[in-house]
Amino acid sequence: MTQSGHGVKTGLCFPLDSNFEGIEVMREKMGIVETKNLSKKYAKPENKAEYFYAVNGLSLVIEAGEIYGILGPNGAGKTTTLEMLEGLIDIDGGEAYIDGINVETHPFAIKQIIGVQLQDNEYFDRLSLTELLNLFCALYHRPAEPRSLLAKVNLTDKALAKPADLSGGQKQRFSIACALANEPKVLFLDEPTTGLDPQAKHNLWDLARELNSGGVTILLTTHNMDEAETLCHRIAIMDHGKIIAEDTPQNLIEKYAPEPPVALRHGNMEDVFLALTGSALRD
């Protein structure tokens, strides 16, 4: 693999395959992730001749170093948006750029610089975590470093375990370790804390913050409002394939949240749960 960015007009350095030459990179003016009028349509299940838009003219700009959350009810188009950016599904309309590279025209260049954690994360079940991480490193033609990846997500003692032996939280962390195999610039997390106990959830948030402070931009979807509020720098709320609000959590709360009733309670159920069961990780 060639290491210098030949063919890249801005001369910025990132690992390039020879077939990625000639990519137009327009990084200066753009956010690290940027979409313009992004659309995805599917045939309606009840009438195949008609279409509906799962994502409908979505435009967003995510700056490098942000943790950006997409919220929305089920079917709002969160996962579809992520999958278009990841190159998993075709883009039907509009444009998407990651680090200045057009997702539609250079999907393999995109795959080199993103890390992805999918909603369902199954792996070859007869390989150990170490073997799987070796495999993922190999897929990026990178030297295998399973130990340091496992250390990053606090799973060193599970090096020889199989994915099936992991708890929900450990599985999510392992999934992130796989996503970090190529030292991605952008990390996509699709509902990373769904189904996790509070300890595992807080642990995963710490991990996300740590990765983010190391320079990784994180784009996540979530149904967990705490997660959006405490973890994300900015939030987009999606419904019916469109962004209906986008701002920092604080601004959104000030703008949209109804006036609080006279406060009677201190804290919430989660504070109770953590006070009773401790915040130590249970995996």
Added chain:
Amino acid sequence: MHLRDRQAIVFSLVFPIAFMLVFGFTTGNRDPIELGVVNNARSELADEFIKTLNDNPLFSVTEGGEEDLRTALIEGDSKMVLILPAEFQDTDSGSRLRLLVDLAQTRQLSLIMPVFEKALVTVERDLRNTRPMFSLSVEDVKARSQSYIDFLIPGLLAFTLMQISISGSGFNIVEYRRKGILKRLFVTPIQPRDFIMGLVLARLLLIVVQLSVLLGIAVFFLDVTIVGDFASLYFVIVLSAVIFLSLGFCLGSIAKTQQAIMAMGNLFIFPQMFLSGIFFPIDSLPELVQPLASLLPLSFVANALREIASNGLSLLEILPELTGITVWLVGGFLLATRLFVWKEFAS
């Protein structure tokens, strides 16, 4: 990692091995046909006729009353019943013999009728004291000893090769897709072509080992003679494995569920099991089916393996089969890369 599924690897060999042993240790002689004879004539001639039948190894004769033998026939205890009429004697008027058969159970009628006729002719000759004008003696010109097992083994190798290849690629692909493993791989920069090649190579290695086990059992325990050279044999085995692995990928790309791939796999495997000359030669099929049957991938493979293993032909001498194999190989691989999809199908 497929190598770690020891259960699958071992069990995929159980059927062919059992099959080989069953056929390897039976003599290959046909069981005699149970023939009931009702003797209504009670003449010397009739006794002589029955004796002639009895001497023929093709038949095992039971004499009895018509009612009893008819029941035996209906219950399947005897294959056919021959009734000698009362007027079965030395006259020039000719006698009519009745043959009762259950046609639903007897397929060899065309094979048996000439034997009856021959028995009748022999009896007639004896009576008229004439000598046969012609006699036929069969001489085997093949210098080597060939038995059914020698015919069967190459076919069985080809069949096993097809079966483990199809399940090794197609079934796994569906599983990987259902679990989302393929989707996960798709967000890495791996190319479909590389993924397929990688999987094919890994499976190939295993298949070669599995077939060597079968071949070893055939050669060392069943005294099967491999006439041709092993290099050519393995060359064909490797090409064939790639064909069936690719075709397995095609099936796996079309099938959405494990159930679907099972059904498709059977649809692919079973017709070829009967049409491709595995257990009996293609020549014995109805003529209408033969041209089509000989174009099936398994036909080319089974023929090629048989020509090398049993007849000792070289690769150059089996060019037609090799051409067929190459066409299926290229077509199969192109189709596999074309059809291959990483994702769970959009619901």
